Amino acid sequence: MKRTHRCGELRAANVDQAVNIMGWVHRRRDHGGLIFIDLRDRTGLVQVVVDPQHAPAAHAVANEARAEFVLAVRGRVLMREAGRDNPNLATGQVEVHADEIELLNPARPLPFEVNRDVDVDESVRLKYRYLDLRRDRLKRNILVRHRIVKTMRDYLDAHDFTEIETPNLIKSTPEGARDYLVPSRIHPGEFYALPQSPQQMKQLLMVAGLDRYYQLARCFRDEDLRAERQPEFTQLDIEMSFADESDVMELVEGLYTRIAEECSERTLLFKPFQRLPYEEAIRRFGSDKPDMRFGVELVDLSEDVLGTQFNAFASVLASGGQVKAIVAPGWAALSRKETDALIEQAKQFGAKGLVTLGVGDDGETVHGGAAKFLTPDEVKRIIARSQARPSDMLLIVADQPATVADVLGRLRLDVGRRCGLIDDSKLAFVWVTGFPLLEWLPDEGRWHAMHNPFSAPVVMEVEALKAEPGSIGARQYDLACNGYEVGGGSVRIHKAEVQKAVFELLGLSEDEIREQFGHMLEAFEYGAPPHAGIATGLERTVMLMVDEPNIREVMAFPKNQAAMDLLMQAPSPVSPKQLDELHLQLKPD
């Protein structure tokens, strides 16, 4: 039997057609005489009717069939009689009357039911991923992922981009995340690294004159996992020559607008996308990837408590810190226990403490541990500044600016979530621009590239760069949405001497520069065009489009939080012979 149609595509237009369909028994309803089978394939379900009078042999097969048996059905599409249709099914107006059923393969009872959407233990889902993928949720996500990828390719192709693959066995570099290493058999004691991103290769493609490049690039980072992080993931990697930030941002904005409109049920909150300078993002939202779907902005109270007797504030202000707050609507009624949990949370985020002030019903007085240290005037100013309303709670952090922003930024997300301020049907894309080029690492006493060492500084003069490295901006742009970082890119450095100066600022010695990045510097000397690019996370894009909170829900075969593949059981030990060939010896312990 040869398949002629897909289950989910049969409609009234197919009535009277002879069809051969194949798929899985999604559900079987045995009426003693008639048997109904909902047959499922990738495209959906259709009801098969098996009548013992009409087709006794087919009925005998249907009688033995169980959930997830694989069947081939030869039959005729018939219109369902009035009242017998099923509006919940795309194919619900018709049904297939079976003439013949062939059992292609039976199935043992499954470890979990795939015909309903119940929570199943993650380890069971991952071990039987091929079954989980039969369920609607994952199947839908994988199909949407495909449509997003297709949209990316179509869009970029239409914009004259060339898809180019770059190698996965490359050179390890010290910057950034921990590398996955691959031992070399041919070169004892030496290793390849798997790419964290194809950054250098794509810039070299620009030097090569390939002009407009993109790739759906597999990237690898050996770091601990999170809900939105896997060791192996996919980036949409883009680079274009003779372009600046506006070219890249317009291109990507057009793409993501199209993706959102064609592949998501969520709608764009900002069209065009919001734009926010980095400094403002930090000041107002305490994050460089702010969730713009709700307010609860940070309020600076430093001026209002200037000269306060309250030591927690006074001492911080004296040492150049600031006092900022967010307003949690209705939280004045929080229990002591809940308030303590907030304080604990704030400390975990790096604050020395958290001052919580509940606003009284009068809208003028506050209660809470620190209330007694504040004068009525100070309270008045704080309430006026923050616009706190009766029964709201002020969450106040006094610390150095970076800590204040970070802690309040995270608490803000909690407040937004717990207070139901977030509209899940929206996508709030925002471009964050104007990042600093460098970031000072006090622990290591050196500068660190905020994005990557190839981002162009706003100032291209080497002297100016070296004079005031900390205050120089990068020509960088990040795309954030709903509190996730979707991607980031920059105009690149294309002049060898500027690139060299940045490496030097980052504390690399002449030798290190030559050894690690000599090929880049040399390439820039052979006619490198100005260029700019970006990389966005495919999985995060899909997560946003299908409103999933976890990256595993948008990957076919993800790893668990301990970076293990529970289906294939990787990683696993290898044979002594394999180790030997690779010139490796395991450390005892």
Added chain:
RNA sequence: GGGCCCGUGGUGUAGCGGCCUAACAUGCCAGCCUGUCACGCUGGAGACCGGGGGUUCGAAUCCCCUCGGGCCCGCCA
């Protein structure tokens, strides 16, 4: 490296010191049923409560250790 949460028939839950010889739903098995669509009805099998140790007259229930899973901090852009 650290913090928090979860772990009961195949799956999802209830039970949280004696009423548990562990309940419910679903799945599974058998029987009945010719228009259902989460079909229905009847009957049945199936967990000793992740594992180990302890407290107690008595533990699924309390404590400790351990294993497995998740979320977070660090890490990562």
